[in-house]
Amino acid sequence: MHILLRASLLAAALAHPPAGLSQPAASAGYPDPARVIRLVVPAPPGGPGDVVARALARELTASLKSAIVVENKPGGASIPGALEVARAPADGYTLLLTLNTTHTQVPHLYAKAPFDPFADFTPVAQVYRGSSVLVAHPSLPARNLAEAIALSRTQAVAFASPSPGTTGHLYIEALNADHGARFIHVPYKGSNPAVQDLLAGHVQLLFDSPATAVPHVRSGRLKALAATGSTRLASLPDLPTAKEQGFAGFESSTWLGVFGPAGLPPPIVATLNREISQAVNASQLREQFSAMGVELVGTSPEAFRDVIRKDHDEWGRLIKRINLKLD
Template sequence: MLPSLPPLRSARRPCTPTPAFQAGLPVVPYPPGGSADIPPRTIGQKLGERLGQTVVVENKAGAGTAIGAKAVASAAPDGYTLLLGTVSSQAINPAMTKVGYDALKDFVAVSPVAAIPFVLVAHPSLPAANVGDVLAMARANPGKVGYASAGPGTSNHLAGELMASSAKVQLMHVPYKGSAPALNDVLGGHVPLMFDLLATALPNVQSGKLKALAVTSRQRTPLLPNVPTARESGLQDYEVTAWFGVFAPAGTPAPVVARLNADLTAVLQAPDMQKRLRELGAEPESGPAEAYGRYVRDEADKWGAVVRKAGLTP
């Protein structure tokens, strides 16, 4: 039988904070309102109903997710302080710089939550109808076909590095201080390409302001059913998603992890929750904690290799 958890302290009544509940459930290592902030707030209420307690989401942004992740890594392993971890906090950033925690040793994976694919979008003026055309242009003009990103080491930057490595071509990375200014310059035709998250790419593709060349997920998305995957476009084994999952500090008792996994799985498999997440451009995911832990280790190996091959530094 799965254990019950004692009630979490509610933010609605005064209490003296203790180290066991210094951050809430879960900690989001991003500012409020972003794509990484939506899934936990969408899921939190339903999870709280199953746990019989208030679920408090706290944003601890900064240092490229390191501040929030480090806070959870050093928290008491009692099931109260969890991390809404992402591909950045658990796989990419630790490969690029000293983040103050070990993404694999300091956490135990609890459950996947969702994954948002990227869309390789192009300004309509670019004479390319598909990924093959882009790669042909890159081979003819090494290092001159540019793609915008939210900054060095971000997921949409490394999506381009992985494509270049997989296809053995040279692309020109054009970094910005965030996705919004990068997307604005692609819309303005100043940079021809960008790997943009499905949620923000969709309205620009539907309006004709950008054209979608490929999605980076393993399978096509029902939101853009006529757009092929990068794999279908000739890039074998290519897959890039902005994935989210729940992690607990290392040492959290196995029965607590099992209880949280079971409740998160039930919440994520509910039809209304799946519908809501898909409306946000995310594909709901669930599964055993052990399997998710293996997936995260594989992702850490994959992105570590990309970072090393590209010679990226902070």
């Protein structure tokens, strides 16, 4: 389904080319509309970050009157893609759209942090907020999280994650450490290949974004066992949260946000923040992603920085408690 969504987004962009591409005009904060803006996504095509990035790029291309190209830089726990943006000139023509993992989890997972999430980047706007969905292959004889844990104690249960150090991986390790589960972690290079192997039955479980999980649950190709977050998903209202099922520590939300390199000039930050906020509040995008259980948000840079700090500290405590390192 996520592949079809990407195709539909591309078709819409081709059918309605942005007005500013043929005859670019200056936009406040972007004095050279002829230059292409690179939006780096440190994940493979087809995943939730990629889908949101391409929808956002289409809207911003029209409003900024500058072409925006999404560049997928997967692998390495998002580090190579993030570093490419951190080392780029702070002129607004190289941006990063990434999941919370990059800034709130990765710095805690290495003895020497690969970057400083606060000193090396400029927060621009939070774009997306949502819970994760624990989905299972229909062949797994478990109806909820407790039954999946019990099953893992008696037989091998392969639990996929988009890559080591991601939110899904941390949840797996927390279940093993805190609740006596014996899940076998199977890391992938991105959400899309993990979902494909889950659909094929090569693995049994995955914490996934609603953007890619909900369509498969509705079609019956996967079944949902739990949702993270503090409240139930509007797109799956009958699905209890992990907390409701008696599992504390799964209330954190995932998010996507846009960043620039450190020192991004305030006029460019203001322009980007304004245009991103307008784009994610447009009814068309909100309805499109709300149907998949994704809440688009447009925050100020200051509010976004507060979210990053809070989540950075919370995930740091969890990673320390489960004693997880990637080096």
